[in-house]
Amino acid sequence: MPNYLNVTGRIFDIQKFSVHDGPGIRTIVFLKGCRLRCRWCCNPESQKFEIQTMIQNGKEKTVGRDVTVEDVLKAVRQDEPYYRRSGGGMTLSGGEMLCQSDFAYALLRSAKEEYINTAVETTGFAPFEEIKKLLPYIDTVLMDIKHTNSAKHKEFTTQPNELILENAVRIAETAKKLIIRVPVIPTFNDTEEEILAIAKFASSLKGVNEINLLPYHSFGRDKYEGLGRKYMMGDLPSPTDEKMEKLKAAAESCGLFCKIGG
């Protein structure tokens, strides 16, 4: 049996005590690199696989480091007492963990060998074969469906959505639990019709009964400056609470349990 603990990968952060990305208290491992370039992305430093330098609060900060699975698990294990009490565990996020699917596989498999609950946050944008081999080791898949219209999807994320929608269907067939997440972005997908279309699609997926609507925020703005990039979203305000409630009602009309926020 190969020693998965020695597999290396590139991460840009490990964040403990997260209670909004999967069940319970979780440790989030942020893998570096993503195939999408969503305009609203609040972690622009996560997109490139290369190690970068970002200016944060006037100081230079190196984003990205290479670590082994053992390094990551060592940090993840430290909070086991909290997972036990809360039903939490490890969540792989990004970037897009599928960009480093061998590393993600080794992480997830090793975690499950230690009986640690696992979750992933994913765009689902990868050949299904790569996703399939991970699924047996994931307890909860949190998958984004950003839009049902491929052209609009491509306009705002640089990639079309056909592969994503196809993968969603296939993931739903084998995943232990799949939750659909929708970043609600004004000017992109914040109408009741658009959310309803996503919710309809989600409710058609096998075993899916939960959808989360994540309201847009501009908290990533400074990071764009720090990376010397232009922030494409301008001064767009976050959707109001009333608006989110309306969209929630639309999603619920498809028989889904809907949460605002993770």
Add this chain to the structure above:
Amino acid sequence: MKKIYTDEIKKSDRIGKLIEDLYSGTPTIESTRAEILTESFKKTEGLSIYLRRSHAFKAIAENLPVVIRDNELIVGCNAFARRGCQTFPEYSNKWLEAEFDTIADRSADPFYISDETAEKLKEVHKYWQGKTTSELATSYMTPEALTAIEHNIFTVGNYFYNGIGHVNADYAKVLKIGFKGIYDYASKERDKCNIYDKDYATRYNFLTAVMESCEAAIIFAKRYSEAARKLAAECTDITRRDELLKIAEICARVPENGAQSFYEACQSFWFVQLLIQTESSGHSISPGRFDQYMYPYYIKDIESGKITREFAQELIDCIWVKLNSLNKVRDAVSAEGFAGYSMFQNLIVGGQDSSGVDVTNDLSFMCLTASMHVKLPQPSLSMRVWNGTPNELLVKAAELTKTGIGLPAYYNDEVIIPALISRGLTLQDARDYCVIGCVEPQKGGKTDGWHDAAFFNMCRTLELVFSNGKDRGVQVGPKTGTLAELDTYDKFFNAYKQQMDYAIKLMVNADNAVDYAHMQRCPLPFLSSMVDDCIARGKSAQEGGAVYNFTGPQGFGIANVADALYAVNELVYKTKAVTLEQYADAIKNNFGQEYTDDYAKALTVEVVKEIVSKGYEVSDNQISEIFRQIKSNDIAADKKKEYEALYEKIKSLPKFGNDDDAVDHYGREAAYTYTKPVERYQNPRGGRFHAGLYPVSANVPLGLQTGATPDGRLAGTPIADGVSPAAGRDVHGPTASANSVAKLDHGIASNGTLFNMKFHPSALKGASGIEGFISLIRAFFDQKGMHMQFNVVSRETLRDAQLHPENYKGLVVRVAGYSALFTTLSKSLQDDIINRTEQGGF
């Protein structure tokens, strides 16, 4: 299992009015008690101290003004003014007289005192010259202990200046049999005395004093009954008239008799609470397991339909307001250590009974609701948590925590029960523990715990290692070796242990001196009537009449010492980056950094004093120039660079509070240098010492007395509070911080440990926020943490966190769909969160 009612009960209008009224005045010092006491003492010169105390107590009960305020359902005051306080010249009074002119304007806990009162007290104090407990205590102390106190190694100021307090009386007994019952019990015991018994003199006198004290309590209540009846006769508002008549009826019955209703139990409870704090100035008079001993009266009235839950809640709320009406004036230094007019009346809910069954009930929830209603600091609400604690109770508690008032504090049965058993409590008694004052566990009703016996500054003894035991030219500690002699880490650490051992011995000497002084000059027959087994033993609690006797002095600065030991070992002995001499030099020069204003001020005072003592005059301009020079810490550039280089190296090392085993190990060892020696010693009441690890708020003023320390803490800045990581050094979030703290041995610190955690209200938002919060507590407790409390921080704090991010590295905030460390966020996001707080949108 019986259904527990957990639903919210609305706050009645009365409570808001009572609170508004309570805070309409300024805290005021009154002289009535001191005058009555002194008059009585003048007349009883030849009698035993027991009778002198009980005669005086009775005279006070007969003559204190009776005050019934509008809207009150629970009555009884020991001062005329709202939040007024009496003084207790029998313990100490010189400090008060010295502060007459400044006390109204001092920074911590100012009090108003009229010229007339000041004159009256001055007159009273003449009598007490040479007769106080503090004077006797001083005469009992060894000169070395007095020197150590003068050099701020530790302070026993709390009981030196004041009564002991720190007790949970047997409220249940008063509720059940009344003071008439206790009187009868004491009387029977007195009848058993044989005139030839070896302790006849003290036993007979003590029991007589107990009986007289019971009478005093009854008289005091009857005066309230009469006053209420009189007010009723004059009252034109029919509703209020009926309320007053009810009060008159109740005060005529309790606390003389056992309570027959929940209302009577509430009033009886309050008289006990009030009168204990009228007999003596000791604070931390802790109601303890209120939800347990009040429950039989509550459930009887609810089941018989005699009262509604709404009315029961209103009565509890009234008691909560009353608990905030009591006040105490402390000396300026102690006031800083106990800042906030705090009375530390700790009331605890939940937990198991003596047979190990969870006994959470309706009242547990209603107590949490009461704190939610009044949003006041008293009672210091606590909650016992164990594996059998219903999650519902924790959810309710979390909602209270979320309001930001810092209540309740959470305690772990699974650590405290075995810790108390290790100190000689029976399993049953240990399971029935309550908490006193800040964090100190005891079995209520049968313990004299002396819980707050000293503040011991573990950083000061570390300073002595660098100076071979000398402080400001005086040999305060033992000679543990010159810097050159400390050429291995083991030798260095041993030197620290020797400094600790020696200073702890001096502290024990000082504590026991104070203990004897109270025993001989201020036995408390009224309190002793409610502490087992004083009556049967024929001894006051101050003489060892209680079943369990302890002395619990607290050490603090563990995180600083842990980080310091680690840094010294790394930089001096392991990597040899600097020599110990260089290290010592850098500390002495505050790492080349500016001094804080307060520290520079203190140094300026020293310098000016010395100049003046040599017969020179110093002008104001010269003083400000001296201050400026000291503050800027102007030293040669090359030296400054060298110090700063070391300072940066220290900063980059791992610190306690980040779940890093390498450094956390030093935390454990540091705590042991205090907890292990302390438990070797005995007190005069037949009990033993055991350590606590908590500072109340003294880590700030005592930090001001402490120079720079090897962990990179600058001179005069606060010392780490309790067992918490040093401020701003736990940078990996709440779980990492809690994991480090859990690595300490909490069980050996059976006088209590204190772990403060800061959260932003947003981190507790929504169901997942609350659930995460509860799991955090449970998982910390699974790892044998003892205590946890939460600072849910305000907008002002967040603003300060922006200005001084170094102090807030562990602050958790909820951002959008996630929580994050506040200081790691961008400026604009921080602003956004601050603005959201401003809108009060949580």
